Amino acid sequence: MFKIAVAADFSAVIPIIIMLINGRLKLDITQKLICSFAIIIFLKNALTYIMGELSIHNMYIYNWCNLIQGIILTIIYTILFKNSTFKLFAIFGITVSVIISLIDYQSLFDVATGNFNRFSYNTIGCLVIILTLLYFYQLIQYLQVPTLTKYSYFWFSTGALLYFAGTIFSYLFMEVTFNSTIQMRQQYWMIDAILAIIFNIFISFSIWYMKPGKTV
Amino acid sequence: MEYPYVIIIGTGIMLIMAMFIVLFVMYYQRKQIEQQMRVKDMEAEFQRKLLEVSMASTEAERRRIAQDLHDDIGALLSVTKLTFNALYGQLGSKDQAERLAKQVREALDETISHVRRISRELVPTTLERFGLPAALQEFAAKSIGSHTVRITFGYSGDENIRLEPKVELMLYRVAQELINNALKHSGGTNVHVQLSLPPETFGLVVEDNGHGFNLQEAHTRPSPGLGLDSIEGRLRVINGKINYETGPQKGCRAVVELRQLVLFEKAKKRDVEKA
Numbered sequence: 159m160f161k162i163a164v165a166a167d168f169s170a171v172i173p174i175i176i177m178l179i180n181g182r183l184k185l186d187i188t189q190k191l192i193c194s195f196a197i198i199i200f201l202k203n204a205l206t207y208i209m210g211e212l213s214i215h216n217m218y219i220y221n222w223c224n225l226i227q228g229i230i231l232t233i234i235y236t237i238l239f240k241n242s243t244f245k246l247f248a249i250f251g252i253t254v255s256v257i258i259s260l261i262d263y264q265s266l267f268d269v270a271t272g273n274f275n276r277f278s279y280n281t282i283g284c285l286v287i288i289l290t291l292l293y294f295y296q297l298i299q300y301l302q303v304p305t306l307t308k309y310s311y312f313w314f315s316t317g318a319l320l321y322f323a324g325t326i327f328s329y330l331f332m333e334v335t336f337n338s339t340i341q342m343r344q345q346y347w348m349i350d351a352i353l354a355i356i357f358n359i360f361i362s363f364s365i366w367y368m369k370p371g372k373t374v
Numbered sequence: 375m376e377y378p379y380v381i382i383i384g385t386g387i388m389l390i391m392a393m394f395i396v397l398f399v400m401y402y403q404r405k406q407i408e409q410q411m412r413v414k415d416m417e418a419e420f421q422r423k424l425l426e427v428s429m430a431s432t433e434a435e436r437r438r439i440a441q442d443l444h445d446d447i448g449a450l451l452s453v454t455k456l457t458f459n460a461l462y463g464q465l466g467s468k469d470q471a472e473r474l475a476k477q478v479r480e481a482l483d484e485t486i487s488h489v490r491r492i493s494r495e496l497v498p499t500t501l502e503r504f505g506l507p508a509a510l511q512e513f514a515a516k517s518i519g520s521h522t523v524r525i526t527f528g529y530s531g532d533e534n535i536r537l538e539p540k541v542e543l544m545l546y547r548v549a550q551e552l553i554n555n556a557l558k559h560s561g562g563t564n565v566h567v568q569l570s571l572p573p574e575t576f577g578l579v580v581e582d583n584g585h586g587f588n589l590q591e592a593h594t595r596p597s598p599g600l601g602l603d604s605i606e607g608r609l610r611v612i613n614g615k616i617n618y619e620t621g622p623q624k625g626c627r628a629v630v631e632l633r634q635l636v637l638f639e640k641a642k643k644r645d646v647e648k649a
Contacts, residue, residue, distance in 0.1 A: 306404075320396075326385075
């Protein structure tokens with residue numbers, strides 16, 4: 159189990175390597191946001207790994223990062239959406255998510271907290287699933303991408319959908335999974351780790367295909 | 375059911391649903407794009423057919439006018455000339471009448487030759503009878519007469535191989551347009567027309583040593599332009615394509631190619647001559 163968790167932490171390096179290989183590409187704002195998203199995951203993993211090794215409380219970092227990632231994802235999809243109703247929904251969704259996550263403010267502001275933020279994982283998870291589905295709807299509605307498998311945002315959205323869909327049940331029953339006994343937490347942490355590896359690989363593909371987009 | 379099972383089953387179902395959605399999006403999008411492409415192809419084919427019909431009707435109209443000019447007006451003029459010659463014999467030796475009669479006869483001769491020229495230009499009879507090399511050679515030779523530009527013509531391959539009449543006519547019109555463009559707009563001193571005939575390959579090259587042009591600019595130029603759209607339209611009908619190698623002060627080299635070559639007949643020169 160520990161090996162998978164470490165592999166998940168280190169899988170965040172793959173998008174960074176791809177980013178360095180792609181290096182001099184001129185990126186637009188959404189592509190830059192995807193890169194920032196990958197960098198935040200990498201920094202979070204590195205920081206929490208080091209803090210874990212030094213036996214320092216790092217749970218609040220997970221909670222903050224989840225919130226920040228949710229905000230970045232919402233900004234990405236708000237830019238990508240062409241429909242103004244979808245844009246408004248995304249903005250409304252993230253505002254509600256942030257407000258709800260502040261209900262459990264201790265998990266964010268108490269550095270010694272040992273709990274995941276019960277609310278932000280659920281609301282942001284649901285929000286991201288809906289946003290990716292709306293984006294897929296937009297892709298098949300406008301048909302502007304000739305080959306989806308060479309389209310950066312498709313890979314990113316697929317990764318996000320698989321990760322958040324796969325982890326939503328673990329987070330919905332957080333009291334049973336992550337905020338309960340160590341044994342139980344480790345069991346569900348493994349699911350999260352495997353999905354995190356998959357998500358990082360998909361982000362890597364997304365960064366790899368960040369070229370001036372072809373449309374038909 | 376206990377919580378752990380609910381969570382594991384729920385996670386599994388959610389993952390399967392997510393994967394199903396992704397696969398559905400990929401499949402549906404591909405199908406839609408394919409359908410869109412098919413519709414575009416059908417539209418292009420329809421446009422091509424429309425263009426073909428329009429050009430065929432233009433050619434038919436030209437043929438009718440040429441026929442009328444040759445058979446009706448030409449014949450009438452010839453009869454008028456003969457009648458006039460007979461009348462001229464009856465005039466006697468009055469100087470004034472003789473001078474006027476001479477003028478009328480010259481005007482009649484000139485009109486007859488004009489009618490013949492227009493008739494020949496409307497329908498290239500040389501093309502129909504002797505094929506593309508002979509027709510282009512004749513056109514190049516005629517074009518020299520009215521311009522100071524030097525026009526040379528060369529060909530390789532079997533001159534007896536005939537293409538489909540429709541293809542030959544379109545290629546002839548394209549060559550006419552290209553040569554006229556070179557003469558009118560290039561500002562060069564030499565124009566060379568090179569024809570490569572089957573069996574090896576087919577290619578038509580028209581090049582000049584003029585000041586060239588900006589291809590993008592020429593395409594967007596308002597009418598009357600260089601007729602590039604008309605050339606491309608004609609070539610679309612016969613499944614051909616044209617490439618321009620040009621640029622400011624670089625002359626122009628237009629290369630016409632056919633994607634699919636349909637041979638009409640391989641007539642021996644002597645058979646044509648006998649006919």
